[in-house]
Amino acid sequence: MDTFNPTSKTEAALTTALQTAFAAGNPEIAPAHLLISMLDHTDGAVAALLQAVGADPIVVRRGAQDLADQLPTTSDASVVPQLGRDALAVCTAARRAATESGVAHVSTEHVVLGLVASDTAEAGLLAAHGVTAETLHAVLPAEPSGAIADADPANSRWALREYTTDLTELARGGELDPVVGRYAEIRQLALISSLRGRKAAVLVGADGVGKTSIIAGLAQRIVAGEAPDLLRDNLVIALDLLAMVAGARGFGEFEQRLTAVLDGIEDRAGRAVVVIDELPTLATVADAYATTVTTVLAPVLARPALRLVGTATPERYARLVAHDSALTRVFQQVEVREPSQADAVAMLCGVRPRYEAHHQVRITDYAVQAAVVLADRHLPGPLPDKAIQLIDVAAARLRMATLDRPVDVDELQDTIRRLETEQTALKQEPAEQVAERSSRLRSELATARARLSQLLTEWRDRQRTVDRVMDLQDDLNRITGRWLEEDRIVDRDLAQQLADARTDYERAERAGDFGRASELRYRTIPHLERRVVERAESAGAPLAVSVGQIEDWHIAAVVSEWAGLPVDRLNLS
Structure with a gap:
């Protein structure tokens, strides 16, 4: 049994089985004890597994108890049950199954x-209820390398899924927003990560200046093959330290989880940039275990193949260093300053296509410029975050105003209910005394109902139009994707041109080639999209045209509400 390495749930099940055998006076732990323990323990995982193959866990549990009741007992209360021959054989077979997985x-x-x-x-009991190796393998996940393992700190694959986010994978899938600007910071971060000596960097800047976007930019450069040679094949993995702390029974278990994550990273890629967003959370972790921050980081720093990157505000980083002065010898600072208005406009232009696609609206250049200028003048916090929030909120409001039921409809329905209630109350009064009031109520109700019917008709007509507009981008992507996948489609070249143009646009934005980006965005891509629409319509798949766009006055309305200023006091020039 030297090689039997249980997960935490298996270990708990074995402990419970021993306690069950001891309580019953059984001198040996039998397979029945194990089965009872697993059905009563492990958060219902084994019961769910039996249900998946068609067995009733309650009936199986009752049968296991019947077998346990037939086991020999001893009157000597000092006897501690040991694993019996049958239970040992079960554990050996379980270890073999784990190895095969x-x-x-x-x-x-x-x-x-x-x-x-x-x-x-x-x-035999399990087989009688349809639980066999064949039925179990049919319902257990087919992932290689042990997907059937419990959620356990020592399972590196589970730990990676639970406590990390692979930013390089997100970049490869196009799920990270394009990063425009910040080239100096990204290069400095890449340089520090490439050093032979101190390989830990901390991005220090105010909340909202874009520290995490710089890390995303590094991941995108690695994926695009534009990173230094030493980082060319690295992963960029973000750790969730607080999730690691949650439920850990002590520093040992936390360290075990962290080690499992690091083992998993090295197993996957060998080399990686490990990211800790909000580095001052390390102080929270250290305080929780009455240790130092450098002790918490020791497993990461001890691995030559791993680089470490953190983020912090100046104030919180100063407090962190005060908590553990040794950190000044570990981390090299990269200052992240608030961008200028011109740089912020470029950054918003880079992420604009993502917000347009999400909200299904067009965002004009005037709106982008207004968001940056008005946010800088009237809203607290640094650029570009507050300007991006303005764009997001304005676009969401326009979309909701188009899709959601108008406020006038709700108000009219409330008015109608109030009038109907009053009309019902008047029926209790003598007709001659309320004749005039009843007549007026009937007239008001008729007017309100007619107006409500008109508003509902207009809203439903508008919603039908918008429903088609909302699907425009999906339709374009579906059509071009189909054309790209099927060689027999005559418009494959057109689809490839559109896909290439969109890729070139994102590259031009990242490279700061705004002339080329503008040409692609406002001429090349719209022209190709129109040709896709025409081709789809000629093939009997009509597409709607885009409606609704964000202008500078949409931005001004949001700023007016947030800053408490009249719109006419906001200079949009």
């Missing part, structure tokens, strides 16, 4: 596989 730790699912593979009465 490609994992180092034995999960409760592996123990169930060990039970059905054993020559025991418990295996």
